Amino acid sequence: MPPLKTAAGPSAAAGEHAPPIRELFYAEALKEALRQEMQRDPRVLVMGEDIAEHGGAFQVTAGLLAEFGPTRIRQTPISEIGIVGTGVGAALTGLRPVVELMYIDFSGLAMDQIVNQAAQNRFMFGGQARVPLVVRTQGGSGRGNAAQHSKSLEAWFTHVAGLKVVMPATPADAKGLLTAAIRDDDPVMFIEHKLLYRTKGAVPEGEHIVPLGKADVKRAGTDLTIVTWSREVLFALEAAVTLAEQGVSAEVVDLRSLVPLDKVTILASVRKTRRVLVVHEAIKRGGYGAEILSIVAEEAFDDLDAPPKRLAGLETPIPYAQHLEKGVVPQAQDIVRAALELVG
Amino acid sequence: MPPLKTAAGPSAAAGEHAPPIRELFYAEALKEALRQEMQRDPRVLVMGEDIAEHGGAFQVTAGLLAEFGPTRIRQTPISEIGIVGTGVGAALTGLRPVVELMYIDFSGLAMDQIVNQAAQNRFMFGGQARVPLVVRTQGGSGRGNAAQHSKSLEAWFTHVAGLKVVMPATPADAKGLLTAAIRDDDPVMFIEHKLLYRTKGAVPEGEHIVPLGKADVKRAGTDLTIVTWSREVLFALEAAVTLAEQGVSAEVVDLRSLVPLDKVTILASVRKTRRVLVVHEAIKRGGYGAEILSIVAEEAFDDLDAPPKRLAGLETPIPYAQHLEKGVVPQAQDIVRAALELVG
Amino acid sequence: MDKKTALELYRVMRTIRRFEQRSTTLFGENKIWGTIHSYAGEEAIATGVCAHLRDDDWITSTHRGHGHCIAKGADLGKMFAELLGRETGYCRGRGGSMHIADTSKGNLGANGIVGGGIPIATGAALTAKQLGTDQVAVCFFGDGAVNQGTFHESLNLAAIWKLPVVYVCENNQYAESFSTKFAFAVEDIALRAAGYGMPGVRVDGGDIRKVYDAAGEAIARARGGGGPTFIVAESHRHEGHYYGDPQHYRTKEEIESWKTTFDPLLDARTWLAADAVASESELDAIDQEIETEMERAIAWAEAGPPASPIKLPEEIYATS
Amino acid sequence: MDKKTALELYRVMRTIRRFEQRSTTLFGENKIWGTIHSYAGEEAIATGVCAHLRDDDWITSTHRGHGHCIAKGADLGKMFAELLGRETGYCRGRGGSMHIADTSKGNLGANGIVGGGIPIATGAALTAKQLGTDQVAVCFFGDGAVNQGTFHESLNLAAIWKLPVVYVCENNQYAESFSTKFAFAVEDIALRAAGYGMPGVRVDGGDIRKVYDAAGEAIARARGGGGPTFIVAESHRHEGHYYGDPQHYRTKEEIESWKTTFDPLLDARTWLAADAVASESELDAIDQEIETEMERAIAWAEAGPPASPIKLPEEIYATS
Numbered sequence A, B: 001m002p003p004l005k006t007a008a009g010p011s012a013a014a015g016e017h018a019p020p021i022r023e024l025f026y027a028e029a030l031k032e033a034l035r036q037e038m039q040r041d042p043r044v045l046v047m048g049e050d051i052a053e054h055g056g057a058f059q060v061t062a063g064l065l066a067e068f069g070p071t072r073i074r075q076t077p078i079s080e081i082g083i084v085g086t087g088v089g090a091a092l093t094g095l096r097p098v099v100e101l102m103y104i105d106f107s108g109l110a111m112d113q114i115v116n117q118a119a120q121n122r123f124m125f126g127g128q129a130r131v132p133l134v135v136r137t138q139g140g141s142g143r144g145n146a147a148q149h150s151k152s153l154e155a156w157f158t159h160v161a162g163l164k165v166v167m168p169a170t171p172a173d174a175k176g177l178l179t180a181a182i183r184d185d186d187p188v189m190f191i192e193h194k195l196l197y198r199t200k201g202a203v204p205e206g207e208h209i210v211p212l213g214k215a216d217v218k219r220a221g222t223d224l225t226i227v228t229w230s231r232e233v234l235f236a237l238e239a240a241v242t243l244a245e246q247g248v249s250a251e252v253v254d255l256r257s258l259v260p261l262d263k264v265t266i267l268a269s270v271r272k273t274r275r276v277l278v279v280h281e282a283i284k285r286g287g288y289g290a291e292i293l294s295i296v297a298e299e300a301f302d303d304l305d306a307p308p309k310r311l312a313g314l315e316t317p318i319p320y321a322q323h324l325e326k327g328v329v330p331q332a333q334d335i336v337r338a339a340l341e342l343v344g
Numbered sequence C, D: 001m002d003k004k005t006a007l008e009l010y011r012v013m014r015t016i017r018r019f020e021q022r023s024t025t026l027f028g029e030n031k032i033w034g035t036i037h038s039y040a041g042e043e044a045i046a047t048g049v050c051a052h053l054r055d056d057d058w059i060t061s062t063h064r065g066h067g068h069c070i071a072k073g074a075d076l077g078k079m080f081a082e083l084l085g086r087e088t089g090y091c092r093g094r095g096g097s098m099h100i101a102d103t104s105k106g107n108l109g110a111n112g113i114v115g116g117g118i119p120i121a122t123g124a125a126l127t128a129k130q131l132g133t134d135q136v137a138v139c140f141f142g143d144g145a146v147n148q149g150t151f152h153e154s155l156n157l158a159a160i161w162k163l164p165v166v167y168v169c170e171n172n173q174y175a176e177s178f179s180t181k182f183a184f185a186v187e188d189i190a191l192r193a194a195g196y197g198m199p200g201v202r203v204d205g206g207d208i209r210k211v212y213d214a215a216g217e218a219i220a221r222a223r224g225g226g227g228p229t230f231i232v233a234e235s236h237r238h239e240g241h242y243y244g245d246p247q248h249y250r251t252k253e254e255i256e257s258w259k260t261t262f263d264p265l266l267d268a269r270t271w272l273a274a275d276a277v278a279s280e281s282e283l284d285a286i287d288q289e290i291e292t293e294m295e296r297a298i299a300w301a302e303a304g305p306p307a308s309p310i311k312l313p314e315e316i317y318a319t320s
């Protein structure tokens, strides 16, 4: 995918005396958040595989070893449950660890520490502790990595009481949400997309915070609402342009935070456009799109002029061959087609 | 909970020269399926923790050690990913393993082998292999086991391409579905409920198969459809009685198989009653109820006389104290209340 | 060992034993919900280890955690209140027996997931190392947890990072119904330490003096920057795995024999008398004090209000 | 070792080397999608081990799996076809380099999850034991996988059940960018075997004769009911972790040095000549045959049709 330009969402700089803006890659924006938070707070450390000399599988930590040294850019063996669990223990005792799971496909190895330990600790022990842990990971297809390195698994984490789940689509949101996640006192699953790292966009310098739980209307429209997140936001914006040429005005709502969820923004948009299309890369069955659609159907049923619809990945592991890989997850033209059906 | 009586669903004995019927506990019905399949096929073996002398945490394998010996009732150390993965390898090479995960809360330890290995193997390798693996486990609250032994996690597994997911509510379905699962050539998550083991019901003797992918209308009705599964089926049937006394005729659809899903039965019922309430014990956000509700909203929108609704567990880990535990998952009276709102 | 220490160790062990006896009767009276796992027979381990810890040192505990909790200085009343589902319990009735934490004393919590606490203790030790303090983390777990992946990954991390953590395996010879004879192909579990490059120590978990010495050495090494140690304390549980366990997996004779041949309390009373450290009557007096304290704690717990209704989202989130 | 065996081993090693060279050039020509991991430098391990296996014995492989696949008897054309995303590939273009299986030859498949194949090989060995056959399972994995929980849980299961499985750790000194010097606190990884109660063998993975002998002994023991073995074959990869790896984690000198000082093919040619087993020209002739075979395989693969559209649900379910 060629570097795609994306604007910082309207609300991205909200509540700030708008600081200088310049363009960064998504990966650079993430690194800037890590660097600024590590400078600001000595209790922040980064743990993960190949994050040191190699700079991380997607170069998000490149250069940080030189600045912060091997104790704060702490490279680990291939021990997913060990490092996430160590992060939980460190978070419980005073550090603010950012643990990297190289691919979200590997989270199945660490699921127990994320769910039974990190997420449940606070409630289970009657509020005695807090778990300021960020688990940074990335998912999605599009690089020919096939079935075990391309999944979109955010739905698993949204179904856990005690976790927060964040999925930035733009460089500005990536920086702002990661900063907010690191300062948050609860465990946050911070899910990036492997095809977003090389996308560019305007990013505020200095401290930039995007609060968790606020969706962002990335494009305003009147005929239908497209609710989506992560890389599909870029496809939705691309589709909105095509749709506009065909006289259809699409509003694109980027959730950014899946948990906590900004129901207010979703429902306000749907009540305005009276049509909703929920789009995500993960397979449809059991995906988070079902949650969004259900909320709309339960709470805005009478405001809808057409049945709500989902557009999502096919029910298959991601295939290797390039021509097949593209075909199993929604592309811009698929969104255009679905939108036209919905308004037609 | 006092032993609840439940009838074998109408279709439970479907497609059979109805064999003799007598009452068994849910746990006994499961054991009967295991015993009959182990007698029938020497390639079937059971692996798990405390399944031998102790007979399993819920006594499902009690007595099988004496009949089949320690190589086929193979007790394991506490190594969840090791035993599930060993089951995958055994299934790939000619055995038909039934692996027990004592609590579904522990599945987070074995998720990688279930998802990246068992579920994806067939597609990923171009159809070279089959994985006739059954993972038997149980979930749900109600025994004071608190947050790490009471979760309902079926939604995670429904969101995986390549898995099948089964959740029997009655002894007859438990026997019939386990038999079908063991004979199925794909990986099946077979999810029981800890409070169903001591419920009684009529169970056909001899071979009894309930095909995967067939829902069962456990009670016919005309005013609304309650779609549910596992223990909530019993609450729904209880609620339906109360509702009948108040002049409301509820149809109770027991999914039995979450994957494959019997959309036909769900949609037929909803088109008849024109109202739907989806009920499950798992927390609402990201639960499988959202998938059911979404399918109805997408495909039967214009057949609905009222917004579709979900009733589900509160967004919290399961608390220990008995009076709190009951309050976080839907009880019969909660279903009655929600149903009355829906029809009122 | 001086008299003060010896009597303090005896007092802690006796307190644990009595706590288990009383929680068992309370369970029998249907006052406790869920399940409980008795530590009776293993008291010397938690006691001998925690005697070397400060309030700012950390421990992680297990489903069989009452003993660890008491040895780390917990309040008996709050413990009973938790078992009784009271608002005054350590976890406000949310956790129960399998989930008691006392962060005020560095007890990061019991764990219902076998092996679940091992990386957590490792992470606590990482905090000490990262912040340059001399705090130590102690990780308690059973023989069954040794075959969990978390054990393996954590011990390797602690070894390569030389973390101030002591891993204490309480080998009571069974994981629920599964004998270590079948769960391991080696007789000495401590052998595993060598593969990680850390010292492995096997000790008689029935003799408080031996546990005290072995733990003292390991904890001093950790505090001094010498890195982790793996201790395997051999012991036996007097009761079933859980209250009501029919114990089909071992004989009545075996069960009974341990109560007489392997009892750290009987053992302690014997040498305390033999070495003329304390007289029978002194020890009986301690037992009497504990008896009184225990009943006072239970009375306080029973008087407490039931767990209050759950408030969301503040009970699941610290930031909301 | 007789001449026939020696030349066959040389032929397999050379075939693997050449396959890796050619897939590298094909990747450079953008004909291969995704990523590839070169086995160059480690050929002696797969070759020496698989030489003792029958078609009905099983192996599990890794992301660096081309060598295992070839040594187990795979068809080169179908392998290239898979890398090229063709319908004629082993996995019909669904798997790619990281997911090649050849069940017709007992290769249960490469694995993109580090350590993911370890319990699977263990399960295959369980099948042999359960059905009373004399089949053996061999499990290949890297040094990095040794710190995964799956390694730990699987080796313990194999040891307590005395399963016919051989665990082969290919220690190429790095897990991506992470040196074993820092990932382990022990210098000899084979030490871990003792903790499970199985033999641990450390062997020079650059000398096909040593690998052949060590593997022969372990596989014979497994076949004979003697249980599992853990072999650690010390080696070095000539290339980066993946195609395009900048290798910031090791020096140019180190990279270059292994290509000359650690090359199982150069090594084999030396002793084959020195022991007068085969002349330079005989070996050149073999190389030439392989060259021809390789180009034929590539031509066949490139001529194959692209992977066909996915059919659901039949491609994800065997029963539907």
Ligand SMILES: Cc1ncc(C[n+]2csc(CCOP(=O)(O)OP(=O)(O)O)c2C)c(N)n1
Binding pocket: B049, B078, B080, B102, B106, B109, C063, C064, C112, C113, C114, C115, C141, C142, C143, C144, C145, C146, C170, C172, C174, C175, C176, C241
């Ligand atoms: C991951 C996991 N698997 C299984 C269980 C069920 N279980 C609870 S305690 C126990 C036995 C633990 O044995 P051990 O570690 O020796 O501790 P002990 O009970 O003997 O003190 C098991 C299998 C669990 N709680 N967690």
Ligand SMILES: Cc1ncc(C[n+]2csc(CCOP(=O)(O)OP(=O)(O)O)c2C)c(N)n1
Binding pocket: A049, A078, A080, A102, A106, A109, D063, D064, D112, D113, D114, D115, D141, D142, D143, D144, D145, D146, D170, D172, D174, D175, D176, D241
């Ligand atoms: C569970 C898991 N964690 C991380 C990765 C990313 N990864 C792929 S290969 C690799 C290094 C593996 O090292 P090693 O086991 O020594 O094999 P080698 O590549 O050296 O042959 C890593 C970390 C992965 N694929 N799976």
Ligand SMILES: [Mg+2]
Binding pocket: C142, C143, C144, C170, C171, C172, C173, C174, C175, C176
């Ligand atoms: Mg034990």
Ligand SMILES: [Mg+2]
Binding pocket: D142, D143, D144, D170, D171, D172, D173, D174, D175, D176
């Ligand atoms: Mg390596």
